[in-house]
Structures are given as C-alpha cells and as structure tokens.
Amino acid sequence: MSVVDPCCPQISPPTIDVAVRSVALKDVEPLSWESLSASATLVATPCGTPIRTIVTGRRFITTGVYASRKAGRPQPYESMNERAFFMHCEVDTEVLDYRAQPFRLEFAQxxxxxxxxxxxVRLMADGSIEVVEVKSDPRALHDHDYAEKLHAxxxxxxQVGWRFRLVFKMALLEPAAVHQNVLDVQSWRMTEYTSADVFRIVEAFRRTGRAVLGDLVEHFASRAxxxxxxxxxxVGRIVRIDLTQPIGNATPVALVSDSREAWK
Known part of the structure; x- marks a missing residue:
C-alpha cells in the first residue's frame, strides 16, 4: 500500500501532486500499480514536499534551492546538474509541471x-509523466548494481504508464548556445506580466499567425x-521563443498551442 495523505489539498489541475496520487491512492482505477503493490511501494510526503529530508533524518544533503515560477514552489537540488535540469524544465514549454524528489520507491530485487x-518527476503537455534521473555522465552505469537498480x-x-529517462550533463550544457539561452530566459522567469499583456500578444498572433521578437516590442513600453x-x-507557456540562435529582434516566436485555446 502506498503511503500518502489523501486529505492533503491538491493544486488543481493538472499537477504532479494529482498525477502521483492518481497512481498511489488505493481506491483509484487499477492503473497496474495495484499489481505491483506486493513488491513495490510509492512513499510520498503530505502536500507534495520533497521527500529527501524525511528519509535522511538529520542529514541534510541539499546543496541549494531553485525558485520555480512554473511549479510555484522551491525545488531543492543536490548537484549543479540537477539545477541545470530544473532550468531547462522551467523554460521547456512541453513541461507543464515538475517536482524535485516528490517520492521514493521501495521494492524487492x-x-x-x-x-x-x-x-x-515531470508532467508533460501531452499528459504523460516522466521520472527523471540526472547524472554527470554514463560512467555511473558501469556499476552493475546501480544499473540493475535503474532497470528495475x-x-x-x-507498468504504471510512466516514462523513465536518464539525463546526462552533456545533454544539458550542449549545444552551448542553447544552454546560454536557457540561462537567459529562466533568469527573467519572475518578471510580472498581466492578462492584458497576454491578450495583446495572443491577438498579435491571430492577426499575423507568426512573429519575431522585434514585431512584439510595440505592445510594450520599451524593448527591454x-x-x-x-x-x-x-516560462508561463504563453509563447515559445526559438532558443537555437542568439536571442534578438529576428528571433522567431510562436504561440504555445494550448495558450491559444485558453484565450479564444
């Protein structure tokens, strides 16, 4: 049986909290987690807080906290690779929501x-769930015991319909130009914008169907x-800026498809 607090308020919808509980709660439709309950247990904290400090007791190994606008909460990280991954999640418009260390799995092997x-754990725009392990490089997989654990x-x-991904440092830092653009975009994540700002941008796309950054400047008080x-x-998944080239007036911008639907 999975250990969760069913009375904990849930952020609605969709969030990682809801997605985890849809698998963890005993009385939901059998998504095949029940068939695993004899050998695997999902243990989550009340209200979706990171689980690491509960497992390690007095030993706090978190090396920093990334303030996520997208997730609406701080994300603890234990390496600079995890921090870089969170920055990518923040900017990636295919990521709806994400959580650092939201649960642990206990299983027999x-x-x-x-x-x-x-x-x-990431909730993607297509509704899928990704469980992600972040490592420096593939050499960690040379440890047979660790490789077997990840296979399990x-x-x-x-078996519960989730994807498992390994992400290595190289994939986060290269191409270097893309990584620099990710750093740039996420650094402005807390900038305030209003519903009127969003409406004007959506209307601009409705008129033209496409735009570059320079075309959208006129809708604001200044270029900066x-x-x-x-x-x-x-970060708010309203627009998608092309990060494959230097960001400037000529950078292509697209409207995120579900943001277009929301503003119809």
Missing amino acids: EGRRRTYIVDC IRTICE LAFAKLKAMM
Whole structure:
C-alpha cells in the first residue's frame, strides 16, 4: 500500500501532486500499480514536499534551492546538474509541471529490499509523466548494481504508464548556445506580466499567425520590458521563443498551442 495523505489539498489541475496520487491512492482505477503493490511501494510526503529530508533524518544533503515560477514552489537540488535540469524544465514549454524528489520507491530485487528517491518527476503537455534521473555522465552505469537498480525502476515506471529517462550533463550544457539561452530566459522567469499583456500578444498572433521578437516590442513600453516579459511568458507557456540562435529582434516566436485555446 502506498503511503500518502489523501486529505492533503491538491493544486488543481493538472499537477504532479494529482498525477502521483492518481497512481498511489488505493481506491483509484487499477492503473497496474495495484499489481505491483506486493513488491513495490510509492512513499510520498503530505502536500507534495520533497521527500529527501524525511528519509535522511538529520542529514541534510541539499546543496541549494531553485525558485520555480512554473511549479510555484522551491525545488531543492543536490548537484549543479540537477539545477541545470530544473532550468531547462522551467523554460521547456512541453513541461507543464515538475517536482524535485516528490517520492521514493521501495521494492524487492533479487531478495533485497531497495529504495530509490526520484530526482525529478515531470508532467508533460501531452499528459504523460516522466521520472527523471540526472547524472554527470554514463560512467555511473558501469556499476552493475546501480544499473540493475535503474532497470528495475524503469520496469516499475513502464507498468504504471510512466516514462523513465536518464539525463546526462552533456545533454544539458550542449549545444552551448542553447544552454546560454536557457540561462537567459529562466533568469527573467519572475518578471510580472498581466492578462492584458497576454491578450495583446495572443491577438498579435491571430492577426499575423507568426512573429519575431522585434514585431512584439510595440505592445510594450520599451524593448527591454518587452524582452523581459516575453521571456517570462515562455516560462508561463504563453509563447515559445526559438532558443537555437542568439536571442534578438529576428528571433522567431510562436504561440504555445494550448495558450491559444485558453484565450479564444
């Protein structure tokens, strides 16, 4: 049986909290988690807070906290690689929501009781759930025991309809130009923008169907303010800025499809 607090208020909808509980709660439709309950247990904290400090007792190993606008909460990280991954999640318009260490899995493997604390769980725009392990490089997989553990985690995820991904440092930092743009965009994530700002941008796209950053400047008081708000809107999944080239007046911008629907 999974350990969760069913009375905990849920952020609605959709959130990682809801997604985890849809699998963890005993009285939901059988998404195949019930069939795993004899060998695997999902342990979550009340209200979706990170689980690491509960597992380690007095030993706090968190090295920092990333303030996420997208998730609406701080995300603890234990390496600079995890921090870089959170920045990518913040900017990626395909990511609806994400959580650092939202639960641990306890399972039996070859007669041994194993535990696994998830680095990150992401709710994607297509409704899928990704469980992500962030590592420096593939050399970690040379450890046979660790590789077997991850294989078991992948199998558990697949049986409940989730994806399991390994993300390495190289994928986060290269191409260097893209990484620099991610750093830039996320640095403006807390910039305030209003519903009127969003309405004007959506209307601009309705008239033209496409735009570059320079076209959208006229809707704001200044170029600097326009760039700051549009970068924050990317975090808010209103627009998608092309990050494959230097960001400037000629940078292509698209409207995120579900934001278009929301403003009809």
